[in-house]
Amino acid sequence: MIPARFDYRRAGSTDEAVGLLTEHGDDAKLLAGGHSLLPLMKLRLAAPAVLIDIGRLSDLSYIREEGDAVVVGALTRHRDIEVSDVLGRHVPLLAHVAGQIGDPQVRHRGTIGGSLAHGDPASDLPAACLALGASITAVGPTGSRTIAADDFFTGFLETALRPDEVLTEVTLPKATGAGWSFQKFNRRAQDWAIVGVAAVRNGTAGVALVNMGSTPLRARAVEEALASGAGDAEAADHAADGLEPPEDLNASAEYRRHLARVLVRRALQEARPST
Template identity: 55%
Template sequence: MIPAAFDYRRPESVDEAVAALAEAGEDAKVLAGGQSLLPMLRLRLAFPELLVDVGRIDEMRGVREEEDALVIGAMTTHHDVMADPLVRTHAGLLAAATETVADPAVRNRGTLGGSLAHADPAADLPAVVLALDGELVATGPRGRRTIPARDFFTDYLQSALNPDEVLVEVRIPKAGNWGFRYEKFHRAAQAWAAVGVAVLVRTDGGRIAEARIGLTNMGPTPVRAAAAEAALAGAEGPEDVARAAQAAAEGTRPSSDLWGSAEYREHMARVLTRRAVLAAAGPA
């Protein structure tokens, strides 16, 4: 399968990339690691006239630490994210979930920013960054702007990025002393998640003080399980957690496909939420 013809530019700075996009208009696409975009081009599900390859822009790569947040360059590969000591220390949920993305060869090319900008609700990292209350920083012709993760994912494969903007970095508030777990159910080792649940839990004196839950593939966008989060406040012990997890699918709109019906997904969201919260809260 051969993609339709397109032009190709490889800018060396964010400014050059923004200029290339502005010049091309809506028929341009940003090429990051290409692990989602290239299969789409080969299947001719996308027909950009221009690819702007941001894969060689050094300023978009790497992890740095600020006082309250980790700043991860959008072009940092999954392989580098999961191996990064700062990520492992301050955003363990992101490291753990990234280890489950696809397979090693895909993780060598695919990038955090590419995965988020692609905005596939079945991808693991959008729900994880949503649970982490991350922020996405975009640069466009009118400068930089910061978009909270909860405003970023607007619809299936749609984000708040404008066509002339480049996602340059992802800011993750330092997690502090939160337990975490990413639970994912899929039929084959490298398959997309049928359902995934990203959980952060803060405990206080044996009780759950606060929980944050992001759901993968439970609707056209990744979503927070707000009802379960509320029900978990003050939970103590597995029975409380199991009861609260019953609310995990409230307000979701999962689709039915060959991997499972919407009802099955709702059921799995409840099961995986219970498991993930118990694991994140640690041994009782």
């Protein structure tokens, strides 16, 4: 529980954070809520030479309607997402998922930008963003760019972010009135999902999986089956097609595949539009 030595820099603006990242490159890690990074450092599984604290960039904490979308600043805490009226009305899946993360202390510190940038396949918000068709804005030395959630998660704890980029915003298409479901299967409320499923049904279906591979991922086979007219149960049977889920104390790969099928079925049924 004693981290290795590191230098600490506090960024006063996004530009300053980008500048510090440019200066320190791979030696640096951004610190937002710190609820993924600091435990890794205390276990000495991560030992960044420099921490760049962006926790005080309060201008990156917001939730706003912008036309057909809701935009959420990267520093927005899980708790703010959980209780947001705007999200509750237009993207209720995201608000619900945020309320299922960790425990109250984690939810009051952790940020959506941190959760996405960490790219943990076991985290809940990445899957929700995939199911919702979100896009992610990043700012680097040459300006900002937008990355589709589908293109964002590139490997285990790896994302499309460049070493000198700061994730600043998440854009979520409004899904007002859509059916949705989040099935989080774990042994204790505070734990990461053993398997999780986020589903949105809004004419088409977006289905994403938590902890079923090396990245947060979409259940493409399920979505395709539904698109070609399969029933919920039949589509759910494809939940683990082609996937290589991890193995750990809680679950073998076989059990995870089974859970994915059961949970996708439940998610599709719960998310079925009431019409």
